[in-house]
Amino acid sequence: MKRNLLAEWKEGVAALADQREGKVTRRTHEMAIPSPVEVSAEEIREMRPKMNVSRAVLAHRLRVNPRTLENWEHGTAKPNPQAAVRIKLVEQRPETFDYLAAP
Secondary structure, eight states: OOOOHHHHHHHHHHHHHHHHHTOOOTTTSOOOOOOOOOOOHHHHHHHHHHHTOOHHHHHHHHTSOHHHHHHHHHTSSOOOHHHHHHHHHHHHOTTHHHHTTOO
């Protein structure tokens, strides 16, 4: 396969500009893969009384179906990684719960 020297040159110039602006990229910043976040059914059950909300409201703010939240609370299902991070975020920083209400 032939090299596209013009494209490589443009990429290099763009990378140089990014570096000068202080942009963090994978080339300039070493990243470690974070360990998966685990959330137990008990933690999820304890959230509602702490937040003083119904299951429907908590589910709406976490952007999940109320039935899904119920399954998490009963331990019959586990939150996906993105939902687990949201749950932990709200658990550790309750003020985040109000931000999740915004559209």
